[in-house]
Amino acid sequence: SDREAMVALRENVRGRLLYWNISSNPCNWTGVTCSSNRVVELRLPGMGLLGQLPVGNRFSGEIPAVLFTLKNLIRLNLANNNFSGPIPDSVSNLTRLVEWFDSKRLIKRKSGEKVDETRGRDAAPAQQPVVEIPGDNAAGESGSRSSGLSGVVKKEAKSSGVKNLVFFGKVSRVFDLEDLLRASAEVLGKGTFGTTYKATLEMGVVVAVKRLKDVTVSEKEFKEKMDVVGAMEHQNLVPLRGYYFSADEKLLVYDYMPMGSLSSLLHGNRGAGRTPLNWDTRSGVALGAARGIAYLHSKGPEISHGNVKSSNILLTTLYEARVSDFGLAQLAGPTSTPNRVDGYRAPEVTDARKVSQKADVYSFGILLLELLTGKAPTHALLNEEGIDLPRWVQSIVREDWTAEVFDLELLRYQTVEEDMSNSYSLPLIALSNIPKIVLRWPR
């Protein structure tokens, strides 16, 4: 029935369907008998009419070759028809056939091979064969947007018909590489390991995609390391959902965190209209980040984050902390270009790939100072405005305890100074010689 066909169609286009329309257009494919005279049109967002889908029309005869030549065709659903015979030669353009339930009735013809017509005719009716056409067909001409990821990611990734995204966890696979490449993309920022984009997929899903640079490890090693990262599951971590690896492109797919990073909330938009982070929020973020890092450390003595800093503490809409970017330092070569991570780095760390758990704790201590002072620990040599945060804190409170060290935004809240100064219970902090850094953990 048409209702069933609609359900099948919706399921099979996996969210790509913008609208569909059953009209009573006569079907005119040579060699195809159509008993219901109905044609389903499929429109995809921004792509116009893509093709007519013979869903549930009780078509019989061979599948019209024209279907396989349609540009931008992603999936072809032949559900509830009575097609038989060979899949047309042009099917060799297709790199993947999925859910080919009716293998008896529909035969994939290898080039030059004769087709056994009778085999097809005698078999049971086709149930739900679905053909996918990934690769350049789908990402081509009208499909790609100039601001899309496909304009950024190298061709090789686009045309790789075999490789696809590798997903972690029990989450059902909701999109594939082609979906990702067609997504509209916005640069979120450039970091040590590459550039991160906000990618909005046509089906409405939003993800953060990190395009890694300078990956020196082999595919096998990359996979092993990403498997470890992908297995980390904690409410204070940004989950790595999947990755893509090819010779030219390495992509990581994370959940997108709509509030951005602690760094941008603390230091961005200092002008009018800024929403200051109050002490409750800051201490809650510190606690959440500590829990995320402690979880990583609990996974084994050799497992550390390696890059704890405020741009890697992302926030949910409820201002809960999610730690991001763990396990990436070991993918790169030994040469690490100096960057603002240095402001967080424990003095004993000489190789960015070898950061101990203790060094993570040092970086976390710097993060706490950043939360308390509102100052970013950028490296003075690289950035004139940068400060060596522990040294600055020491210089301010060397003689006498003074509230000057705190972020002015925090001091606007009357009770906060007392809150911050009353407690010395910060056993986690391994920063040496920093007097009177006080923080009360929320109860």
Ligand SMILES: Nc1ncnc2c1ncn2[C@@H]1O[C@H](COP(=O)(O)OP(=O)(O)OP(=O)(O)O)[C@@H](O)[C@H]1O
């Ligand atoms: N999952 C995400 N959701 C929202 N924003 C993100 C996400 N991941 C990263 N960002 C933001 O994108 C920007 C770039 O991030 P990226 O991780 O590439 O660099 P970084 O954190 O500045 O440096 P590094 O590479 O050393 O960690 C940062 O502002 C970061 O907060």
